Amino acid sequence: MNFKTLYNLFFSCLFSCFCLSCLADEITIVFDSPPPANIGCYDTWIENGFTIQLLPESVNSNCDSLQYWYGYGIYLDYDILSIDVSSLNNISQIIVNGRNTCADYDAFVLLNNGMLLDEIDNAHSFNGNIYYNNLNNFVIDEFQIKGCSFRLYSITIKYNINNNSSCPTENIVNARSGDVYVDESCHGVILTAPNGSCYRIKVNNDGTLVSEPVDCP
Secondary structure (H helix, E strand, O other): OOHHHHHHHHHHHHHHHHHHHHOOOEEEEEOOOOOOOOOOOOOEEEEOOEEEEEEEOOOOOOOOOOEEEOOOEEEEOOEEEEEEOOOOOOEEEEEEEEEEOOOOOEEEEEEEOOEEEEEOOOOOOOEEEEEEEOOOOOOOOEEEEEEOOEEEEEEEEEEOOOOOOOOOOOOOOOOOOOOOOOOOOOOOEEEEOOOOOEEEEEEOOOOOEEEEEEOOO
């Protein structure tokens, strides 16, 4: 076993234990920086580790260019933002923070494999937080926001971490003391999700952990 393999195995095991015991069951996507330039229909980008896609209002319509207001988040006007939340298990609550000034058009839709599960009711003309409680324990893998004159500031997702792992304990690497240090912010730890997809875990400037989808090694 070469050093690189040993290093990756050790750090993955160490990080997994840390996540299961310490990681909070809440994550917030904050739209405090502009999306990549020239985002068009069906284009995607990564925000706080989540894949976000711009969709048209209907099949035959076009997408308006996303507007970003510094300090005021993303501005949506008859377009759809699709957020891939398949990396989170057992979502219990979604909190959207924003401002909707169009009383006759709004939809916050929850999906699984493209099938409609539910939507947030009473979302007309709100300013602040709007809540969705997943009382039916739906398995949600996509959250869509359709807005008319809608400013989106942040999305907070609460979920339950499953600590009852059915995976057997396989102690490959032991460390008596010391730390594992990654000296380049572009890199991190790559973990495999239950569905076989891979995510790189990194840290923000404020110390919060984020994940981004990557090709599996």
